[in-house]
Amino acid sequence: xxxxxxxxxxxxxxxxxxxxxxxxxxxxxxxxxxxxxxxxxxxxxxxxxxxxxxxxxxxxxxxxxxxxxxxxxxxxxxxxxxxxxxxxxxxxxxxxxxxxxxxxxxxxxxxxxxxxxxxxxxxxxxxxxxxxxxxxxxxxxxxxxxxxxxxxxxxxxxxxxxxxxxxxxxxxxxxxxxxxxxxxxxxxxxxxxxxxxxxxxxxxxxxxxxxxxxxxxxxxxxxxxxxxxxxxxxxxxxxxxxxxxxxxxxxxxxxxxxxxxxxxxxxxxxxxxxxxxxxxxxxxxxxxxxxxxxxxxxxxxxxxxxxxxxxxxxxxxxxxxxxxxxxxxxxxxxxxxxxxxxxxxxxxxxxxxxxxxxxxxxxxxxxxxxxxxxxxxxxxxxxxxxxxxxxxxxxxxxxxxxxxxxxxxxxxxxxxxxxxxxxxxxxxxxxxxxxxxxxxxxxxxxxxxxxxxxxxxxxxxxxxxxxxxxxxxxxxxxxxxxxxxxxxxxxxxxxxxxxxxxxxxxxxxxxxxxxxxxxxxxxxxxxxxxxxxxxxxxxxxxxxxxxxxxxxxxxxxx
Numbered sequence: 001x002x003x004x005x006x007x008x009x010x011x012x013x014x015x016x017x018x019x020x021x022x023x024x025x026x027x028x029x030x031x032x033x034x035x036x037x038x039x040x041x042x043x044x045x046x047x048x049x050x051x052x053x054x055x056x057x058x059x060x061x062x063x064x065x066x067x068x069x070x071x072x073x074x075x076x077x078x079x080x081x082x083x084x085x086x087x088x089x090x091x092x093x094x095x096x097x098x099x100x101x102x103x104x105x106x107x108x109x110x111x112x113x114x115x116x117x118x119x120x121x122x123x124x125x126x127x128x129x130x131x132x133x134x135x136x137x138x139x140x141x142x143x144x145x146x147x148x149x150x151x152x153x154x155x156x157x158x159x160x161x162x163x164x165x166x167x168x169x170x171x172x173x174x175x176x177x178x179x180x181x182x183x184x185x186x187x188x189x190x191x192x193x194x195x196x197x198x199x200x201x202x203x204x205x206x207x208x209x210x211x212x213x214x215x216x217x218x219x220x221x222x223x224x225x226x227x228x229x230x231x232x233x234x235x236x237x238x239x240x241x242x243x244x245x246x247x248x249x250x251x252x253x254x255x256x257x258x259x260x261x262x263x264x265x266x267x268x269x270x271x272x273x274x275x276x277x278x279x280x281x282x283x284x285x286x287x288x289x290x291x292x293x294x295x296x297x298x299x300x301x302x303x304x305x306x307x308x309x310x311x312x313x314x315x316x317x318x319x320x321x322x323x324x325x326x327x328x329x330x331x332x333x334x335x336x337x338x339x340x341x342x343x344x345x346x347x348x349x350x351x352x353x354x355x356x357x358x359x360x361x362x363x364x365x366x367x368x369x370x371x372x373x374x375x376x377x378x379x380x381x382x383x384x385x386x387x388x389x390x391x392x393x394x395x396x397x398x399x400x401x402x403x404x405x406x407x408x409x410x411x412x413x414x415x416x417x418x419x420x421x422x423x424x425x426x427x428x429x430x431x432x433x434x435x436x437x438x439x440x441x442x443x444x445x446x447x448x449x450x451x452x453x454x455x456x457x458x459x460x461x462x463x464x465x466x467x468x469x470x471x472x473x474x475x476x477x478x479x480x481x482x483x484x485x486x487x488x489x490x491x492x493x494x495x496x497x498x499x500x501x502x503x504x505x506x507x508x509x510x511x512x513x514x515x516x517x518x519x520x521x522x523x524x525x526x527x528x529x530x531x532x533x534x535x536x537x538x539x540x541x542x543x544x545x546x547x548x549x550x551x552x553x554x555x556x557x558x
Contacts (some may be wrong), residue, residue, distance in 0.1 A: 044428035051421065069167040070151065075124060075160070077101045089146070089169050091139040121329060123150045123163035133170060140351075144171045201240055203512025204535035207234045212538045213450060236269065238535045258295035259287040260337055260404070264326055267304045271312065279321030280312060286328045290337055294407045295384055303377045303388075307341040307400045310374070314345035314398070334406060336386075341400045348392040356390060432549060433457045434472075436466040437481040437493070445478070450538060454545070464488025468496065471504055479504070480532070483512040483520060491523050509548065511536075 049141050062069045066213050069086035073079055078101055082094040105520065119129050129150040136144045148167035152160035211231040219227065268275075268282060273280055315322030325342040340455070348356065357378040379387040386404035427475050444460045452460045459476070461467035465488045483490035489511060497505035513534035524531055532544055 018248060019458060037214075050290070059410055068148070069165070069169075071167065073165070074162045080162070088143070088168070090136070102409055119150045119163075119165065123152050124160050126152055128152070131165075131167065142171075144169055146170065164371055186225075187241055199513075200237070200445060201534035202440045204234055204238050204241070205513075206440070206446050207231075208238070208535050208537055209446040209450065213446070217541040234535070235537075256295060257292045258297040258300060259292055260290055260295075260339060261328060263297050263300045264304055264328065265337065267301055268326070270305065271308055272511065273502050275312060275324070278312060278316045280315055281321075281323045283325045284322065285325065287330060289329060291330070291406050292333075293337060293404060295404065296380075299380045300384075300404075303402065304339070304341065306374065306377050307402075311341055311343035311345065311398070311400075315343050318346040330406065331403075336403045337406045339402045339404075341402075342397065343399075344397040347394040347396050348398050349394050350392060353390060353392060357388070374467045392557070404553060419434055431455070431457060431479040433459070435459050435461060435467060435470060435476040435479045437461045437464065437485070437490070439463055439482065439485045441513075443482075450541075454542065456545075464490065464493035467493055471501065472496070475504060477507065478545075479508045481508055481510055483510055484514055494527055494529075509544070 063081070063083045063280060066083065066085055068235035069089045070083045071079060071082055071086055074082035078099055079097050080099075082097050087093055091339050106291070119131065123127050129148060131144045131148045131150065133147055136146050138144050146167050147170045148165060150165045153162035153164050155161040208231060211234060212229055214227045215224065215231065229548065262282070264286065265546075268284065304326075308326070311324055315324070322344045325340075327340045327342065329338050330336070331338060357374050378388055381402055381404070383403055385407075386402060388402045390398055390400050412457055430454070432492045434451060436444050436451075436458060438444050438460075439462050441462075444462070459470060461470055464481075467479070468488070470476075471479075481490050481493060494505060494508060509530045509532055510524065511532045511534060512520065530544070530548070531539065
C-alpha cells in the first residue's frame with residue numbers, strides 16, 4: 001500500500017480551507033497544528049500497519065508455498081506454525097498438531113517427538129542447530145531422510161521465546177548421491193573387471209581349445225568323461241566372465257537373435273550359489289516351443305536378473321528361504337512370448353502394487369535398494385515393445401509377468417559346425433595362410449595344433465613387431481591378432497598397416513578378452529573389424545573362418 005505524505009503544513013492548510021477562514025486566532029491555529037501533527041502520526045502509523053500486514057501476508061504465502069517444512073515452537077513447547085510442507089513431509093495435518101505440546105500423545109511415532117524435543121531445548125538456550133540427514137519413518141511406511149536448521153525466535157529483549165525449524169526432505173537427493181557414488185564405484189570396478197577378464201579369458205581359451213581337441217582324440221570312457229567335465233566347467237566360467245562384463249559396461253541395445261529360455265538359464269546360473277545358500281529351491285518350467293526373437297539378450301538378462309534378485313531378497317527376509325519358479329510359454333495366437341517369475345515371499349501390499357515401477361520408489365532400507373531396478377526393467381521391456389506387470393495377494397507371494405512380441409529374428413542362429421575327427425583334415429578350396437599374433441603361448445600353441453587339422457597353414461608372431469617383420473616378407477590370407485600385447489599392440493599394428501599395407505589391414509580379425517574398457521571399445525568402433533571374443537570355442541572359431549573365407553563375415557563376430 002502506498003501512503004500519501006501528510007505533512008503538518010499540508011494538514012493545517014487542508015483544515016484551514018475546510019473551516020473557510022485564514023485569519024483565525026493564534027490559539028485556534030495552534031490547536032489545528034497540534035491536531036495536524038496527531039493526524040499525521042496516526043496516518044503514518046496506519047501506513048506502517050498496512051505495510052506490515054502486506055509483508056506478513058507475503059511471508060505467510062511464501063511459507064505456505066514452500067517445499068520446506070516451517071515449524072515454530074513456543075517457549076512453553078506448543079507448536080504454533082505447521083505449514084503444508086510440514087503436513088506432507090511428516091504425514092500429519094495441521095489441525096492435529098497446532099497448539100499441541102511437542103510431546104503430544106496423538107502422534108503414534110517417537111521419531112518426530114524425539115527430533116523436535118532434542119533440538120528445541122538446544123535452540124531455547126540460544127544455539128543454532130543443524131539437522132543433517134536425520135531418519136524419519138513416515139506414517140505410510142516410507143523411510144525419509146530430513147535435513148534443516150533450528151534457530152531461536154527472540155523477543156523484544158533479545159531473549160529466546162521460541163524456536164523456528166526449517167526442515168527439508170532430502171531423501172531423493174540422498175538416493176541420487178548414493179547412485180552417483182555407486183556409478184563412480186562401478187566405473188572403477190569396470191576397469192578392474194576388464195583387466196581381470198582379459199587375464200581369465202586367455203587361459204580359458206586354451207583350456208576350452210585343448211579340452212575339445214582331446215575330445216576328438218582316442219580316449220577311454222572314464223578319461224572322456226573327465227575331459228567333458230573340464231570343458232563344461234570352462235564353458236561355465238566363460239559365461240560367468242561374460243556376464244560380469246555385461247553388467248560392468250554401458251552399452252546401446254544390440255538387436256539380434258535371442259533365446260529367452262537361454263537368457264533365463266544364464267541368470268539362474270549367475271545366482272545359483274546365492275540361491276542355494278539362501279535355501280531357495282528353483283523350478284524352471286521353460287516351454288520348448290518358444291521362437292527365437294529379435295531382442296537384446298543382454299538387456300533381457302538385466303530384466304530377469306533384477307526380477308530374480310528381488311524375489312530372492314523378499315523370500316530370504318520373510319522366512320529365510322522359499323521356492324522360486326520361472327515359467328515361459330507362448331500365447332495361443334503365437335503373438336506373445338510370456339515369462340513369469342513367481343516367489344512365495346511376503347507379497348506386495350495393495351497400496352504399493354501400482355507404484356513399484358515408479359523411479360525411486362522403494363520400501364527397502366537405504367543401502368538395500370534404490371528404487372531404480374524395476375523402473376529400468378519397465379523401460380527395457382517397453383523398448384522391446386512388450387509389457388511387464390506384477391500380481392500379488394499380500395502375504396501369499398508375488399508374480400512378475402513379462403510379455404514380449406514373438407517377432408522372428410532377422411537372422412537364424414547357425415548350427416555349430418562339426419569338428420574333424422582325430423587325424424582327419426579338411427582342405428579349403430585353396431590353401432589358406434593364417435598369421436596368429438598373440439603373446440599367450442598357450443593360445444598360439446593351441447591354434448598351431450588345430451588349424452592345420454582344418455587345412456590351414458599357420459605362422460605365429462608373439463607381438464606386433466614380429467608380425468610386421470613376417471608381413472613384410474609375405475602376405476597372409478588372414479591375420480588373427482590380439483589387441484592387448486606387450487610392445488607393439490594390436491591397435492598400433494593396425495595403424496601401421498592401414499598406412500603402409502592397406503590391403504593387408506583389411507584382412508585382420510581381432511581376438512580379445514577385453515571388450516569392456518573404453519579404449520578397446522573406441523578402437524573397435526573406429527576400425528570396424530570383426531572381433532573374436534575370448535574365450536572362444538573351436539566351433540566358434542571354425543564358424544568364423546568358414547564365414548570369412550566364404551565372404552559372408554560383414555559384421556563383428558561375437
